Amino acid sequence: MTENKLDVLALREQLVAPNGPYAALDVVDTTGSTNADLMSAAGQGAADHTVLLAERQSAGRGRRSRTWVSPEGTGIYLSVLIRPTTVPAERLGTLGMVAGLALMHAARETAGIEASLKWPNDLLVGTDRKKAAGVLSEVAPGQAAVVGVGLNVTALPDGAEPGPGGLPPGSFADAGASNTDRTEIAAGFLRAFAEFEALWRQSGGDVARSGVLAGYRETCGTIGQRVRVELPEREPLTGVAVDVDDEGRLLLKLDDGTPTAISAADVVHLRAD
Template structure:
């Protein structure tokens, strides 16, 4: 463990209280100048650390540390269900998880980062993932006997779990926009992307990677112009342990759903998905074979397909990932 990591551990243990530079230097075994140098590094990484002459250093109560210890203390599921790989920065947590899956990593891997340089979204879109403002995570699953046609259910499961976690921690009315986006007050605060690999012999899913990107806090300098009218954040400012509580809450709900999912029971997460849907009862425009239609969403069925009624005709069943919804 580096000196910087040791300093952060001590600050976390004493969160909200000052520790003198002399005490830190003595405990870790480096000079006070070395302490100051590492404190500056931690501050640059986004940790909210007060430095006061004659008092020392304090990790502010509102600092969102977002490390494995902080996440695990909020987990209700058995601790050994998940195996964390936490990164400071990566191109894409989905890409990291995918490569680890190809190398034989078992189910339950959770890759986390506070920054992505090439975050991916649905249909090849990018997901803006700046440092210090979001949660970017991916989960590796190896479900047995699951056909590729049902992978959309995993996305719905992830959306339900994240929606409940965001609502629990924020107390705000976060909703699901079919099929893989979460919205708050008309702005997107989370996107979900599920990717997978097929077993060519069986035609079944070999493994799946479900990635979630959450806009937790406003990015420094704001969102890029092309996103400023679309994207939003869950909170306006740092919340004590916000990232850790949301991550743990998401994992608690997700793996709770997954235990039932493996038994063929989809009712729990689908009912939650419907409850928090933004789209049921709304009129929408949609494309089928490049032809535009208009209809009313009357339901979401047991395969997470939209059931849309157009002019009293037989309802359309729109599958996740195979149609475009305009409004």
């Protein structure tokens, strides 16, 4: 196995039953989208806690079908299929919060960098808070869900395109990571995800009772920020992000004092006046 390849044997030894919490784990050289692959596999009866990683994606996706650039050997592109049959369907949307906490663990504990979460699903790293990772959670057939993560590990090339709202892209290496071993970072994320997801599942998807909400609030850099919320086919809203509720919604106090809850939108952190 070449140095820059993910070590599938090491990942399986650490993470797949009987030694770990996952039922199956595969690494493919290239695919369109790991999320799309596991969405299809869910309909064909793939097991709870199935993991798929790709060295490269040709059609990686983020929220609102945006492209996630996924070049070979530079990042971690993975998806996890879960079948949380005890969790009501309306709570499956909070899985993104679970994945966000696992990303924070990978950044801090495995890569040795400081990071924060930007609501709803971005991992920001470095003193200039660049986006190094995102989460895409989708409901799959048969009371299942697929959670996908795209994470930039090695240094990004010059000219990397900014994200929505002008959010600059970054990576663990650019943020001064002490560890950029992709296999170790993937394993760190997957271990943490399994731990947080187990608590979430045991609590019936209740993020408050499971402790997920408290952890998310603690690490969410959006709370307390003045923000602009960009919604499809509507004028942007501006105000202060005051909290995240137990449905994963961002709670705002608008400039005119009106409280409002946002379920899905692009949020831009505004500089203080």
